Amino acid sequence: MTYYERIRDIREDCGLTQTNIADLLHVGQRTYSDYESGKTRIPIDRLLILARYYNVSLDYITGASNLKKPFPLK
Secondary structure, three states, X not given: OOHHHHHHHHHHHOOOOHHHHHHHHOXXXXXXXXXXXXXXXXXXXXXXXXXXXXXXXXXXXXXXXXXXXXXXXX
């Protein structure tokens, strides 16, 4: 699974809209839509925000792993 498929699946599983997440990331809804469609690569700092928000590891959110581990605490 690609990272853009994963961020869409996680968002939908949480019952959130693209606008909800765009607001969280301080980007426009269209920009976030482009992240989810793979048209625009999502910056790593935005991926970290999403991983923290959803409490999943960066490996999971990027699709590098299918194991849904929590975001690591400091």
